[in-house]
Amino acid sequence: MMVTLTIDGRSIKVRDGSTILQVSREHDFYIPTLCDDPRLEPYGGCRLCLVQIKGMPRPVTACTTPVTEGMNVETTNEEIEGLRRTIVELLLSDHPTDCMICEKAGDCTLQELAYFYNLRENRFEGERRQYSGSDGNPFIERNMEKCILCGKCVRVCNEVQGVSAIEIAYRGFSAKVCPPFEKDLDCEFCGQCVSVCPTGALMGKISMGKGRQKDIEKVESICPYCGCGCNITLHVARNEVIRVSSRPESLNEGWLCVKGRFGFRFNSSPDRLKHPLIKRNGRFEEASWDEALDYVAERFGEIKEKHGADAIAGLSSARCTNEENYLFQKFLRAAVGTNNIDHCARY
Amino acid sequence: MVGLATVFGSGAMTNSIPEIENNDLLFVIGSNTKENHPIVALRMMKAARKGAKIIVADPRRVPLVRFAHIWMQQRPGTDVALLNSMMHVIVKEGLMDKDFIVFRTEGFDQEFLKGLDEFTPEVGQKITGVPKEKIIESARLYAGASSPGIYYTMGITQHSHGTDNVFCIANLGLMTGSLGKESSGVNPLRGQNNVQGSSDMGCSPNMYPGYQKLTISTIKEKFETLWGAKLSDREGMTATDMLSAAEAKELRAMYIMGENPVLSDPDMAHTVKALGALDFLVVQDIFMTETAELADVVLPAASFAEKEGTFTNTERRVQRVRKAVSPPGEAREDLWIIAELSNRMGYEMKYPRIEAVFQEMGMAWPAMGGMTYSRLNRGGLQWPCPTQDHPGTPYLFKGGFPRGKGRFTVVKYRPSIEETDEQYPFILTTGRELFHYHTGSMTRRVDALNKVSPEPFVEINPEDARDMAVEDGAMLRVTSRRGAIELKARLSKRPDRGVVFIPFHFKEAAANVLTNSKALDPFCKIPELKVSTVRIEKV
Numbered sequence: 001m002m003v004t005l006t007i008d009g010r011s012i013k014v015r016d017g018s019t020i021l022q023v024s025r026e027h028d029f030y031i032p033t034l035c036d037d038p039r040l041e042p043y044g045g046c047r048l049c050l051v052q053i054k055g056m057p058r059p060v061t062a063c064t065t066p067v068t069e070g071m072n073v074e075t076t077n078e079e080i081e082g083l084r085r086t087i088v089e090l091l092l093s094d095h096p097t098d099c100m101i102c103e104k105a106g107d108c109t110l111q112e113l114a115y116f117y118n119l120r121e122n123r124f125e126g127e128r129r130q131y132s133g134s135d136g137n138p139f140i141e142r143n144m145e146k147c148i149l150c151g152k153c154v155r156v157c158n159e160v161q162g163v164s165a166i167e168i169a170y171r172g173f174s175a176k177v178c179p180p181f182e183k184d185l186d187c188e189f190c191g192q193c194v195s196v197c198p199t200g201a202l203m204g205k206i207s208m209g210k211g212r213q214k215d216i217e218k219v220e221s222i223c224p225y226c227g228c229g230c231n232i233t234l235h236v237a238r239n240e241v242i243r244v245s246s247r248p249e250s251l252n253e254g255w256l257c258v259k260g261r262f263g264f265r266f267n268s269s270p271d272r273l274k275h276p277l278i279k280r281n282g283r284f285e286e287a288s289w290d291e292a293l294d295y296v297a298e299r300f301g302e303i304k305e306k307h308g309a310d311a312i313a314g315l316s317s318a319r320c321t322n323e324e325n326y327l328f329q330k331f332l333r334a335a336v337g338t339n340n341i342d343h344c345a346r347y
Numbered sequence: 348m349v350g351l352a353t354v355f356g357s358g359a360m361t362n363s364i365p366e367i368e369n370n371d372l373l374f375v376i377g378s379n380t381k382e383n384h385p386i387v388a389l390r391m392m393k394a395a396r397k398g399a400k401i402i403v404a405d406p407r408r409v410p411l412v413r414f415a416h417i418w419m420q421q422r423p424g425t426d427v428a429l430l431n432s433m434m435h436v437i438v439k440e441g442l443m444d445k446d447f448i449v450f451r452t453e454g455f456d457q458e459f460l461k462g463l464d465e466f467t468p469e470v471g472q473k474i475t476g477v478p479k480e481k482i483i484e485s486a487r488l489y490a491g492a493s494s495p496g497i498y499y500t501m502g503i504t505q506h507s508h509g510t511d512n513v514f515c516i517a518n519l520g521l522m523t524g525s526l527g528k529e530s531s532g533v534n535p536l537r538g539q540n541n542v543q544g545s546s547d548m549g550c551s552p553n554m555y556p557g558y559q560k561l562t563i564s565t566i567k568e569k570f571e572t573l574w575g576a577k578l579s580d581r582e583g584m585t586a587t588d589m590l591s592a593a594e595a596k597e598l599r600a601m602y603i604m605g606e607n608p609v610l611s612d613p614d615m616a617h618t619v620k621a622l623g624a625l626d627f628l629v630v631q632d633i634f635m636t637e638t639a640e641l642a643d644v645v646l647p648a649a650s651f652a653e654k655e656g657t658f659t660n661t662e663r664r665v666q667r668v669r670k671a672v673s674p675p676g677e678a679r680e681d682l683w684i685i686a687e688l689s690n691r692m693g694y695e696m697k698y699p700r701i702e703a704v705f706q707e708m709g710m711a712w713p714a715m716g717g718m719t720y721s722r723l724n725r726g727g728l729q730w731p732c733p734t735q736d737h738p739g740t741p742y743l744f745k746g747g748f749p750r751g752k753g754r755f756t757v758v759k760y761r762p763s764i765e766e767t768d769e770q771y772p773f774i775l776t777t778g779r780e781l782f783h784y785h786t787g788s789m790t791r792r793v794d795a796l797n798k799v800s801p802e803p804f805v806e807i808n809p810e811d812a813r814d815m816a817v818e819d820g821a822m823l824r825v826t827s828r829r830g831a832i833e834l835k836a837r838l839s840k841r842p843d844r845g846v847v848f849i850p851f852h853f854k855e856a857a858a859n860v861l862t863n864s865k866a867l868d869p870f871c872k873i874p875e876l877k878v879s880t881v882r883i884e885k886v
């Protein structure tokens with residue numbers, strides 16, 4: 001079933017069952033949101049997505065209101081913008097203003113909104129939540145003073161990850177997101193919650209202090225671990241991968257597991273091999289590439305001459321690229337002259 | 348994946364990851380999906396939220412069981428009996444897809460049916476330990492589903508009868524016509540990130556890139572022309588054979604790129620001895636692995652983040668990796684190393700750009716012929732993709748099987764090679780856990796991962812532990828016919844009584860000291876990593 005509605009004066013035909021927010025996104029009408037994520041069930045918590053429907057007494061939340069035939073929606077007007085501005089102002093009145101040292105600065109939805117609504121002064125200055133104590137888990141920094149209680153982390157953990165490691169405890173001013181009994185987080189550490197948090201309340205510990213958002217170069221890549229082939233974005237600063245994220249429109253819908261999201265530090269490990277090594281008298285000695293490659297070519301040559309090409313074999317890797325695997329077998333077959341080639345991953 | 352290739356003519360996942368969420372029935376056998384393929388598991392859970400039913404068959408209470416409608420806890424190594432008795436039910440109750448069987452398959456004959464005869468649910472229960480009601484209900488659910496998907500991994504293949512297991516799975520899929528359709532198929536989930544790609548690229552002793560057999564002379568000639576070299580028509584050795592040949596001094600030199608067989612292969616003492624017997628060993632890697640320690644020359648390679656190229660994931664999707672940082676010290680891309688070596692050996696390899704290698708791959712194997720790096724930029728492409736305007740292939744066998752008709756195979760139940768006895772009363776099964784990966788050479792260098800999973804352990808059922816007066820965290824010695832390791836007990840209801848589990852990431856207590864390298868699948872030479880017998884003592 002299709003319905004026809006009007007958004008900001010434009011008439012649009014859409015599938016029945018969509019929400020106003022979904023339709024607006026599909027047709028490029030901008031509606032600010034904090035608690036919505038297209039991959040999660042609608043929640044209606046932040047009220048930032050208020051829109052006016054002609055003939056209704058009050059604005060409604062676009063993320064939870066389904067479209068109906070003949071509906072006439074206004075996504076912006078002075079009243080709505082005033083309401084949205086007040087909501088952001090209220091959130092900021094209970095939010096630390098340490099953006100200059102916040103890891104999330106430059107990639108923070110709340111900061112964006114404060115900029116957009118030009119919120120310099122705050123009419124609602126007052127008491128702020130103070131939380132002490134930090135979470136001892138090795139992956140996720142939880143800074144609950146920065147939490148705006150949008151509930152996305154709780155929902156992603158429950159709806160997508162199926163773990164339900166965190167919940168919103170207490171009510172009103174003391175409400176906060178935490179594991180049951182406020183223990184340290186002990187879960188699958190997939191970091192799905194970190195990826196959806198619109199503020200700096202949840203951050204990856206291993207990325208802290210490694211580089212500002214503005215200095216980061218992003219490179220699209222593929223997770224080096226399992227065969228799912230998740231798409232990852234490498235965040236690079238000063239020739240080091242400092243963070244990994246994933247785009248929601250990717251094959252893996254932006255979700256990753258603990259290895260893909262937090263398992264990248266091996267890359268800059270001090271243990272990395274840095275020089276060719278040749279074993280002499282039972283000990284490895286550093287060698288130049290020329291030396292090492294000449295030596296290998298010479299030894300392979302000798303052995304081939306003496307014992308035949310089939311006395312040489314190669315094992316390739318499921319961690320190397322297709323190009324490398326292709327050239328590796330071509331090397332053994334065409335350069336050495338043997339079909340002794342396999343990869344351990346038959347197992 | 349020899350099994351699937353034999354019966355269908357192609358041995359890869361038949362469907363795509365996004366299709367999983369539209370399965371109405373998921374049969375997950377021998378796969379700890381939530382820990383080993385976490386993102387595939389999210390799609391499975393999404394399917395369940397949309398109303399699909401999940402059946403898990405696994406000797407351990409794996410995390411996905413929590414989302415399952417039925418959990419069948421078969422004894423390790425009894426998958427053939429389990430699957431055959433499910434098929435027995437399907438045949439007896441007439442739940443097959445008769446049209447599909449007639450038009451698209453062969454071998455569904457008297458002999459095949461006779462092979463199933465003895466596997467009544469009662470017999471199935473006796474061999475597998477799974478209550479017959481569960482076997483019957485699972486069979487009905489699978490046969491009655493309109494878009495069922497089967498998912499399996501090492502739990503099925505790492506057995507001395509791994510290929511038999513795969514044949515049974517294929518039989519089940521063929522019998523119900525659950526193939527060649529969207530969200531309906533037989534799906535081996537590949538373990539490491541580019542297993543699919545390294546098989547596709549011909550890193551195998553009897554096939555050129557694209558599964559083209561080197562014993563067929565026209566194919567050999569094609570490659571001789573493409574590569575401008577005379578090629579050998581003698582099939583090569585498998586990884587397992589290489590080690591025995593090294594010990595026998597038939598093999599003199601090995602070149603190992605990016606693998607750590609000392610930890611990943613069964614029977615570590617045997618592997619070390621075999622590699623030690625070589626005249627010359629070259630290892631190319633990013634870390635000084637246990638295997639590299641044994642080498643004569645170690646060549647420092649670039650990591651995935653330091654090079655351009657492509658990986659092929661478990662659903663045949665070819666995707667790009669890109670250079671994000673430069674390699675440390677003098678480490679170089681494997682491509683550069685191989686080409687330099689080849690040039691020095693008198694066979695010239697000159698590629699102006701990496702994409703030139705990719706283009707040559709497309710010439711060698713038409714299924715990738717339509718791909719270019721720029722086409723891969725938007726989410727990759729799934730092979731077969733033969734022409735520049737081909738959109739890629741999300742699911743296989745739409746118009747039929749590459750070998751013509753899908754083939755039924757008669758499969759007899761054979762017990763695992765090692766069976767428990769008084770001396771070795773426990774069954775050991777090995778595998779991976781969420782926080783580490785393979786031999787751990789990468790993950791164990793990530794502090795945070797090490798912190799949540801710092802040390803090796805053996806999972807043992809609390810009741811067995813109680814009988815032996817073993818407490819959680821106590822040190823145990825686990826001994827098999829091949830060796831012994833010491834590690835901490837982790838009491839867990841995941842394994843059934845009589846079964847213990849050890850993850851193989853930890854070199855200080857390497858599970859593969861215990862496993863059996865001699866028990867091979869006769870067909871594809873996969874060692875029986877999933878079943879060996881051990882005894883357990885307190886230290």
Ligand code: SF4
Binds near residue numbers: 161163166192193
């Ligand atoms: S890391 Fe994953 S499992 Fe842990 S709380 Fe966040 S979403 Fe939940």
Ligand code: SF4
Binds near residue numbers: 152
């Ligand atoms: S921690 Fe972040 S995602 Fe969770 S409720 Fe707070 S602001 Fe929202």
Ligand code: SF4
Binds near residue numbers: 228229252257261386
């Ligand atoms: S992020 Fe996790 S699930 Fe995805 S490819 Fe990497 S290891 Fe596999």
Ligand code: FES
Binds near residue numbers: 032034049050064
């Ligand atoms: S986005 Fe609609 S209420 Fe938050």
